[in-house]
Amino acid sequence: MADERGDLHASVAEMLRGGSQRYTKNRRDVIQILEEAERPLTIPEILEGGDGLAQSSVYRNLAVLEQTGVVHRVQSTDEWARYELAEDLTGHHHHLICSSCGSVDDFTVPPEMEESLHQVFDQVSSRTGFNPEHHRLDLVGTCARCD
Amino acid sequence: MADERGDLHASVAEMLRGGSQRYTKNRRDVIQILEEAERPLTIPEILEGGDGLAQSSVYRNLAVLEQTGVVHRVQSTDEWARYELAEDLTGHHHHLICSSCGSVDDFTVPPEMEESLHQVFDQVSSRTGFNPEHHRLDLVGTCARCD
DNA sequence: CTCAGTGCAAAGGATTTGCATGCCG
DNA sequence: CGGCATGCAAATCCTTTGCACTGAG
Numbered sequence: 001m002a003d004e005r006g007d008l009h010a011s012v013a014e015m016l017r018g019g020s021q022r023y024t025k026n027r028r029d030v031i032q033i034l035e036e037a038e039r040p041l042t043i044p045e046i047l048e049g050g051d052g053l054a055q056s057s058v059y060r061n062l063a064v065l066e067q068t069g070v071v072h073r074v075q076s077t078d079e080w081a082r083y084e085l086a087e088d089l090t091g092h093h094h095h096l097i098c099s100s101c102g103s104v105d106d107f108t109v110p111p112e113m114e115e116s117l118h119q120v121f122d123q124v125s126s127r128t129g130f131n132p133e134h135h136r137l138d139l140v141g142t143c144a145r146c147d
Numbered sequence: 148m149a150d151e152r153g154d155l156h157a158s159v160a161e162m163l164r165g166g167s168q169r170y171t172k173n174r175r176d177v178i179q180i181l182e183e184a185e186r187p188l189t190i191p192e193i194l195e196g197g198d199g200l201a202q203s204s205v206y207r208n209l210a211v212l213e214q215t216g217v218v219h220r221v222q223s224t225d226e227w228a229r230y231e232l233a234e235d236l237t238g239h240h241h242h243l244i245c246s247s248c249g250s251v252d253d254f255t256v257p258p259e260m261e262e263s264l265h266q267v268f269d270q271v272s273s274r275t276g277f278n279p280e281h282h283r284l285d286l287v288g289t290c291a292r293c294d
Numbered sequence: 295c296t297c298a299g300t301g302c303a304a305a306g307g308a309t310t311t312g313c314a315t316g317c318c319g
Numbered sequence: 320c321g322g323c324a325t326g327c328a329a330a331t332c333c334t335t336t337g338c339a340c341t342g343a344g
Contacts, residue, residue, distance in 0.1 A: 022319085024318080024324065024325090054326045054327075056310080056328095057325055059308095059309065079308070081309090098277075105275070105277075109267050109271075113263060120256050120257065120260055124243070129294070130286065131289045131290075132286050134288075136284070137285075138282065138283040139272075139279050139282050140280055141278045141281075142278045144277065174299095201300065202301090203301065203303095203335080204301070206333095206334065206335070207336095228333085
């Protein structure tokens with residue numbers, strides 16, 4: 001997986017081809033909007049960012065992109081689902097979730113911390129029979145705007 | 148155990164009184180069901196566990212209980228909200244979330260890990276102006292039943 | 295008596311789907 | 320050409336709300 005920004009669309013196209021999916025203009029637009037936002041977006045936000053995108057198409061395309069592993073669905077504290085580029089494309093990170101307005105921003109933790117976490121997860125999974133795919137480490141509170 | 152249960156209901160009653168709320172039979176039933184489950188439950192699951200509880204009353208009571216800090220809403224990977232007793236009543240813990248069936252179970256991590264996490268969170272919050280209330284550390288994967 | 299709590303049914307609202315049309319491969 | 324993608328509108332489904340009634344204080 002290339003991690004060069006300029007090759008984002010190429011990487012996405014390749015991932016979609018692997019899933020026998022096309023990289024259409026609508027899908028490219030959605031990816032473009034998500035890349036520029038640099039934070040998880042709601043469907044209304046994606047619709048605003050696009051030029052005449054149909055709501056149903058955005059929902060359908062996000063479903064395809066999520067199944068293909070290109071985007072990832074994020075749960076906040078409010079009722080709206082948010083979407084971001086998958087970590088394969090952006091790198092591993094975590095979320096600052098505002099319990100007041102629901103907005104989501106990214107942050108990262110030191111590599112040593114991630115390693116320690118993985119050790120704990122291995123213990124938990126061998127103890128419980130749970131088969132881990134990935135982890136979510138979110139900080140919930142109030143963002144600078146809502147304070 | 149009877150003693151622990153008695154204490155639980157007493158604690159809940161006190162928390163509700165503090166919020167000028169009554170501890171009615173319906174609310175007691177919901178708390179009872181959540182306590183016995185020992186894992187976050189969906190509304191349908193709570194309705195099954197109860198004896199003729201009305202759906203709207205469960206929704207309304209969970210809203211009251213959440214505002215009073217007695218229960219906590221948990222987001223899984225599926226569309227249903229899940230509820231559990233608040234950590235004030237059960238102790239701090241984390242969740243194993245099944246990406247296949249959406250079920251949620253509890254687990255804990257060593258205290259040293261929690262401390263390290265808090266140090267990282269303090270750094271993040273002083274850097275970003277984000278004001279943390281609590282954190283979510285979830286392990287997402289497939290549960291033993293779905294493997 | 296009074297007002298919060300309850301149950302039923304109807305309304306909300308984010309998300310999904312049916313169907314006719316357009317476009318890429 | 321053929322089938323997937325699209326857009327519009329209608330349908331879905333979890334959740335919320337209106338309203339009349341019951342019950343605790």
